[in-house]
Amino acid sequence: MSRFLTVDETSELLRVKRQTIYKWICQKKIPSISVGGRTLFDEQELIAWISSGKRQLVSSINPSEIKSHSVSVGFRAE
Secondary structure, eight states, X not given: OOXXXXXXXXXXXXXXXXXXXXXXXXXXXXXXEEETTEEEEEHHHHHHHHHHTOOOOGXXXXXXXXXXXXXXXXXXXX
């Protein structure tokens, strides 16, 4: 059975302010459900949502995906 988290529990879990959670809800950025006027978050869905936003580890990046960038720095003699 799924465990449902409140806005306060979710903000603690994600370490963001409650206002940020409400903003994400309005923007439909975070998976949530409304039950009897309360906004709740399915813990498993939330964990999947967090995992989907993880950055790719350097070791898992294909070197052919990395574009070479050259940077030239010029100094002006006075």
